Amino acid sequence: MTLLPRNKLKTETQPEDSRGNKLFPVFLKLENLQTVVVGGGNVGLEKLNALLQNSPLATVKVISKAFLPDIHVMAVTYPNIRIVQKSFADTDLDGADLVIAATNDANLNKYIRQSAHDHKLLINVADKPELCDFYLSSIVQKGDLKLAISTNGKSPTIAKRLKEVLNDALPAELDTTLQQMNAIRNGLSGNFAYKVKELNRVSAVLVNGPKPPDKKYLTLLVWGTFVAFLSITILALWYKEPEFQFYVRSINPAFYYFLGAGFVFAMIDGAIGMSYGVTSTTFSLSMGIPPASASMGVHLSEIMSNGIAGWMHYRMGNVNWKLFKLLLIPGIIGAVSGAYLLSSLEHYSQYTKPVVSLYTLILGGVILLKAIRLNRKQHTQKKIKRIGLLGLGGGFIDAVGGGGWGSIVLSSLIAGGRHPRFSLGTVKLSRFFIALMSSLTFITMLNGAHWEAVAGLIIGSALASPVAAKISNKISAKAIMFSVSFIVILISLRSIINFLIKII
Template sequence: MTQLPEDNSVKPVEQDKDRGNQLFPVFIKLNNLHTVLIGAGNVGLEKLTAVLKNSPRARVTVIARTILPEIHALASKYAGVQVVNKSFAEYDLNTADLVIAATDDSDLNNYICQAAHDRKLLVNVADKPDLCDFYLSSIVQKGDLKIAISTNGKSPTVAKRIKEFLNREIPDEIDDTLQQMSELRNSLKGDFAYKVRKLNEATAVLVESKKAKPDNKMFVRWLIWLTSIAAVGISVVSLWYREPAFQNYVENIDPMFYYFLGAGFVFSMIDGAIGMSYGVTSTTFSLSMGVPPASASMAVHLSEVLSNGIAGWMHYRMGNVNWKLFKLLLIPGIIGAVTGAYLLSSLEHYAHYTKPFVSLYTLILGLVILSKAFNRKPKKSADKIKKISLLGLGGGFIDAVGGGGWGSIVLSTLIAGGRNARFSLGTVKLSRFFIALMSSLTFVTMLNSGHWHAVAGLIIGSAAASPIAAKISNKISTKVIMVAVGVIVVAISLRSIVNFIIKVI
């Protein structure tokens, strides 16, 4: 008998069969099935919430002796949910298509599992992966796009973290892309191969590498750095010939410089974490240190030229810029900022009277920041703000007059209107560079300020913090920071207003 040679090439395939996640992913139309959920405690509530969040019209029967009030409250909002207050019996599964066991009794869960298998039904048993025929995955949803995440029952915590990552990285605008692709697909004429080719061409941008557009990347980089250098050059030359105080400042550094240096660094780090408040915190601090409103606003905007140029470039490199939104904000924002800077500079001689109004403005912004800290849920994408250019015009004007507010007003409005937080932050930062540049040039050409310690300190401090702040913008919990900033801004603004009232009286 001839012996066949060994085929070693088959062994790795055989060895790999039992490795990795063996689950087959499917999406089930629960609207057409009957799901029976046994258990109405905290675990049952979690399972029911997950089912209804993904399939609001699912038919679910909840069976349990003890039922949480939250179960009844949730069931009252969905017509397909029925709650039955009784002990489980095998006949409860006679009309079931899927079964979920979510009781805190291990023996009862085993009994439910066996009863389901006797009827050839698929069952999920909470916290018992070995007894499960299917798992309830962590879900990422952006409109019609839905992604299910499975760790093969090994670690729901890892699945949760991956869900958070994908929710952050996938823009909400992907749903708009899906709708447009659906319309394109329905409009295409021709054979199957032609349609596939056209759809592949239309979606190629979604998987384009960052190297696919080197010219655009190079253009933005040179635009930011050249305009930064030009702005610094114009400011230095103008100040050198028009301000003797500036020349003396170079030789004799005011000790106050170091206070503004530290303040600029701290405020820029806070701004990088929550996407707003640099202007309002810096202006509030400057006013409390005796700097007039127009000079305070000039100091803030000059410091923001370099810091926002760096931050905007970092966000651009990380792909955080929505270019359509950027174009809608830029020109109106510049017009509003230049107009506001001109108006405030013209009133510099009346700083004693304008200061309480600016303090009132920073007080309002402080209250806005506090309100955002406790209510950060964005609206649905269907409620997105439409008048972007008007928002940019008003935001630029108020920002220049009040020494800050571009982030607090524009970014908050965009996010509250349902826009993606990461893309909104990157776009607002980049547009802020050009707006701060133009308002700064307006201030410099109109003012004869002697508060260069504030200007230099804020410029150097904020520029040093900007690269770090851009990288941590998605990694820090913001609520505590926003509360602290809001309280400080409100307290200092109230102090300034009260002091003014006391002087008047």
């Protein structure tokens, strides 16, 4: 390894170039070098972990007067790690190639740096960018593919966050692609121009991305499903609801209230990605609609609105298809089960209504907390692994309470570190099929419903859906979330208090 001469090393007196990152990236074969780490505490352990995670065969000598137990364990696990329990001396750098100063003593770190430079060695000093000749990067690795991220020592936190984003965005299968590309490269014959042409043809998929499902077939699936559902609904209404025939001649004034409400609630849902179910259910209960009928009205209206919104998100490339498949079937099972249970208790609506109001009260509190924490720095939770269980629970609670799919599923996905835009698009599209199945369950179970409310919500939300999908990232959500939460909480409390007054 050729190192810089002493007068070429960066010193504290040299000005920092503020016009961008001028660092030269390089990947070292640490198994062929001798690395010295000075420090056996938490900082030394962190540096040692960084070295061994990337180069398990690295040859490292760790020098310190005391060591954490974890470092002793690492010395046993990795045979190329050698622990030397003593105070640092200049002679400890004899034969070294790289030095890392990781003590909590600033003066000692400066002394180690000077000693390293006297030996013409490059050194990294923990948490002191101005004393470093090189930085340890945040690393994203997918098999043989390795990406190093540097912020020029300005913000390790930014580097860490970028690492998390890239690690999530780059699929593990990319290493398989790399191996296949290497095999193709080694198997190509012909002149250089031919090899370049063939490699460009094969690697085009990396530039253009994986081919999404054929738009023609997805269009047929969505609209075919909708037409089939509409046909079943009309037949069910024709045979079970004689008064449905008279709605053509006379429209209940309540229709217009629900039409406006459906439009407003769908716009709010498009802006913040949640709350349509809870706001629509709260409004319906306040207008005297029983819980099961209220939930049916919400889910019937969400079929068209979520179908349109899901289609818009699909056209904008906002759907994670793997996540969609994991959510869909468990979500449908949970929604159908919840709809069946709530419909079975429709005759006891005077008792189920305060229970649902309590649920909407809780959801209102959840939305309020999210509004308060919206601009605060929050630690990302571990990514949720049991997506099916999340979909099952979200679908069930959504059907029973008339809403909550967005508040539960979308919030959990985003809190678990998934990309907000792709999570929103995926949840919207899966919601179409879940609302469809729960609505069919409600229609077959209920003998009567408030169709003026259902029709108003359906048309109002459908009118708002194409616009709502496009404004999802153009409106400040905080004020809307505060307003929604206060309205939901107040109306839910009113319903609960009225129930308590009646029984007292």
